[in-house]
Amino acid sequence: MVSAKVVVGSKVGLHARPARLLVEAAGKQPVRVLIGRDGGKPVPADSILAVMSLGVGGGEEVVVSADGEGAERALEAITALLAEDLDA
Amino acid sequence: MERLTGSPASPGTVFGPAARMSAPPALPERWDHVDDAPTELARAVAALIAVSEDLRRRAEPLSGEARDILEVQSAMAADPAIEDGVREAVEAGSPAAWALRDSFDAQIEKLAAIGGYLAERTTDLADLRDRAIASVLGLAPPGLPVSDKPYVLVSGDLAPADTVTLDASLVLAIVTEKGGPTSHTAIVARALGIPAVVACAAAAGLADGDEVLVDGTAGTVVRDPDAELVAEVARQTELAREELARHSGPGSTKDGHPVKLLLNVGGAGAVAADAEGVGLFRTEFLFLDRVEAPTVEEQRAAYGKVFAEFGGRPVVIRTLDAGADKPVPFANADDEPNPALGVRGYRVGVRNPELLAAQLEAIALATGDHDAQVQVMAPMIATPAEAAAFARVARAAGISRVGVMIEIPAAAVLADAILAEVDFVSIGTNDLSQYTFAADRMLGELGFLLDPWQPALLHLVSGIAAAGARAGKPVGICGEAASDPGLAPVFAGMGITSLSMSAPAVPAVRAALRGRTLAECQALAAEALKSS
Numbered sequence: 001m002v003s004a005k006v007v008v009g010s011k012v013g014l015h016a017r018p019a020r021l022l023v024e025a026a027g028k029q030p031v032r033v034l035i036g037r038d039g040g041k042p043v044p045a046d047s048i049l050a051v052m053s054l055g056v057g058g059g060e061e062v063v064v065s066a067d068g069e070g071a072e073r074a075l076e077a078i079t080a081l082l083a084e085d086l087d088a
Numbered sequence: 089m090e091r092l093t094g095s096p097a098s099p100g101t102v103f104g105p106a107a108r109m110s111a112p113p114a115l116p117e118r119w120d121h122v123d124d125a126p127t128e129l130a131r132a133v134a135a136l137i138a139v140s141e142d143l144r145r146r147a148e149p150l151s152g153e154a155r156d157i158l159e160v161q162s163a164m165a166a167d168p169a170i171e172d173g174v175r176e177a178v179e180a181g182s183p184a185a186w187a188l189r190d191s192f193d194a195q196i197e198k199l200a201a202i203g204g205y206l207a208e209r210t211t212d213l214a215d216l217r218d219r220a221i222a223s224v225l226g227l228a229p230p231g232l233p234v235s236d237k238p239y240v241l242v243s244g245d246l247a248p249a250d251t252v253t254l255d256a257s258l259v260l261a262i263v264t265e266k267g268g269p270t271s272h273t274a275i276v277a278r279a280l281g282i283p284a285v286v287a288c289a290a291a292a293g294l295a296d297g298d299e300v301l302v303d304g305t306a307g308t309v310v311r312d313p314d315a316e317l318v319a320e321v322a323r324q325t326e327l328a329r330e331e332l333a334r335h336s337g338p339g340s341t342k343d344g345h346p347v348k349l350l351l352n353v354g355g356a357g358a359v360a361a362d363a364e365g366v367g368l369f370r371t372e373f374l375f376l377d378r379v380e381a382p383t384v385e386e387q388r389a390a391y392g393k394v395f396a397e398f399g400g401r402p403v404v405i406r407t408l409d410a411g412a413d414k415p416v417p418f419a420n421a422d423d424e425p426n427p428a429l430g431v432r433g434y435r436v437g438v439r440n441p442e443l444l445a446a447q448l449e450a451i452a453l454a455t456g457d458h459d460a461q462v463q464v465m466a467p468m469i470a471t472p473a474e475a476a477a478f479a480r481v482a483r484a485a486g487i488s489r490v491g492v493m494i495e496i497p498a499a500a501v502l503a504d505a506i507l508a509e510v511d512f513v514s515i516g517t518n519d520l521s522q523y524t525f526a527a528d529r530m531l532g533e534l535g536f537l538l539d540p541w542q543p544a545l546l547h548l549v550s551g552i553a554a555a556g557a558r559a560g561k562p563v564g565i566c567g568e569a570a571s572d573p574g575l576a577p578v579f580a581g582m583g584i585t586s587l588s589m590s591a592p593a594v595p596a597v598r599a600a601l602r603g604r605t606l607a608e609c610q611a612l613a614a615e616a617l618k619s620s
Contacts (some may be wrong), residue, residue, distance in 0.1 A: 017156045020163045049162040
C-alpha cells in the first residue's frame with residue numbers, strides 16, 4: 001500500500017464542486033483510493049457522501065492511500081488534483 | 089368556467105395549460121419478499137444511473153451555483169455507498185423500490201446526525217430517493233413537469249431547489265396551494281417577472297392540461313375561461329404594456345417630485361437596467377452553503393462586479409443577513425426554538441465581529457476600485473445604540489455613507505433617534521410586517537396580516553418617513569411592498585424618498601408614480617392611513 005499527504009488547495013474545502021471533481025477522478029482509477037485525516041479513519045475517495053462527511057476544510061492536510069497495481073500513479077493523479085484550487 | 093381565489097403574489101395575467109408538479113411516489117407499507125436479488129439490484133442500479141444522467145443533462149445548459157448543485161446531486165446518485173445499501177437490502181429480500189428507499193434513508197440519517205451543512209444536503213438525497221423510486225416504478229419523476237411547451241406550473245408549494253431549475257421561458261405563471269405573498273415562491277416569481285397566485289387551496293383540483301387564466305394581480309385563477317374573457321384579458325394586457333412603455337427614466341410624480349427607483353440585487357450578474365441605482369445589494373449569496381467565510385479578497389472581487397455594473401450611481405450594500413431561513417454554518421448554526429426571533433441579521437455580526445470587520449474592509453476596498461456611490465447598511469437593527477455601534481465600525485472601516493434597515497417595530501418607534509446616528513434608513517417591509525403582526529412570513533394562512541396595506545404597517549412606515557423629513561435624511565423601502573404599483577403613490581405621499589425592487593417591477597411602479605401629483609399622493613396616503 002502506498003500513501004501520501006497533501007494540503008487541500010480548494011478554499012472551500014472538500015464539498016460541492018471540489019468534492020465532485022475528486023470523486024469523479026477517484027472513480028476513474030484502476031484501484032480503490034482512500035482519503036482521510038492523519039490518524040483518522042480513511043473513506044473511499046469515490047464516494048461523494050463519504051468525502052463530504054469528512055468535512056475537510058481548505059488548507060487542511062489529508063492522507064491519500066491506494067493499494068494494488070497502478071496504485072502509485074493513482075496516488076499521483078489524486079494528490080495533484082487535491083493540491084489545485086478546484087473551486088476557482 | 090370556474091373561478092378559484094388565492095393571494096396575489098406576482099403581478100400579470102396569462103392564459104395557458106396547467107401542468108402539475110409530480111408528487112413523490114408513495115410506497116405501500118407491505119411488499120412481497122423477492123428471491124431474485126441480482127435482478128432487483130440490476131433494476132435499482134439502472135434507476136440510479138438514469139437519475140444521475142438525467143441530472144447531469146439538466147446541469148449542462150446551466151452555469152454557476154445552479155450547475156454545481158445539480159452536478160453534486162448527480163454524483164450523489166452514482167455514489168457507491170448508495171449501491172452498497174441497495175445490495176444489502178435486496179439480499180435480505182426487498183424489491184428494488186424498497187431497497188432504494190432503505191439505502192437512501194440510511195444515508196439521510198447519517199448526514200442528519202452529522203448536522204450543519206451536511207444535514208441540509210438531506211433534502212437533495214430525499215429528492216434523489218424519490219426520483220430513483222419513480223424510475224423503478226415507471227412513474228414520472230417528481231418535480232417540475234417535463235415539457236417543451238409553455239405551461240402554468242401548479243403545485244402544493246415550491247421548494248427552493250425546484251426554483252433553481254425553473255425555466256422562465258417555459259413557465260407562464262405559478263399557482264401554489266400553500267405559501268404566502270412573502271414566501272420564497274412569491275419572491276422568486278417576482279424576481280423572474282412570472283405572474284403568480286399563492287395560497288390557492290382549490291388549485292389542488294387542477295389537473296394537467298386544464299386551460300387556466302391566471303391573474304397574479306388579483307390573485308385569481310379561472311379554469312376553462314370562455315373565449316370572450318380570454319380575448320378581453322389579452323386586450324387589457326396589451327393596453328397595460330403600451331402604458332408602461334410610455335415611461336422611462338428617473339422615478340417621479342406627475343408634477344416632478346422625485347422618488348428614486350432602485351433595484352434589489354442578489355449577487356454578481358445584476359443588470360443595470362433602466363434604474364437609478366441599487367437600493368439593496370444582498371451579500372448572502374457569498375456566505376450561504378459554505379463551511380468557511382469568504383476571504384476579504386474574494387468579497388472585494390464579488391462586490392466590485394456589482395459596483396462596476398452601476399458605475400456613477402448609488403449602490404446600497406447590506407452586510408450579511410444570516411439567520412432564520414438563511415443559516416450560515418460558520419456564523420449561526422445554532423438550534424434555536426424561534427430562529428426568526430434569534431441571533432440573525434446584525435446580531436450575527438455582533439457575535440462574530442471579525443466577520444463584520446472583514447466584510448466592511450472588503451466593501452471599502454471594492455469602493456476604492458470603482459466609481460459607484462457605495463453606501464452600506466446593516467440588517468435587523470433594534471435600538472439606536474446598535475445603529476450607533478454599526479455606524480462607528482463602518483465609518484472606522486472607511487465607509488462614508490452608513491445606514492441601517494428598519495425591520496423591527498422597536499426601531500420604527502424610535503426612528504428619530506436611529507436617524508440621529510446614521511445617514512439614511514431603509515425599511516424592510518416583509519420582516520417589519522412579520523414582527524408587527526407576530527405572523528410568520530411563511531404561513532399562507534396568515535397572509536392577510538402580512539398584506540402591506542395593513543394600516544398598522546402603513547402607520548409605522550409613515551412615522552419613519554416623517555422622522556426622515558425632520559432629520560433631512562432619506563428613507564427608502566426595499567421590502568416587497570416597494571414593488572406594489574398601488575402602494576407606490578401612497579409611499580410617495582408619506583415622504584418615502586426611494587423604492588427598491590426587482591427589475592421586472594420597475595416599469596409598473598414608475599408608471600403608477602407618473603400618474604399622480606404629489607398632492608394626490610398625499611391625499612392617498614392620508615386615506616390609506618385612515619382605513620382600519
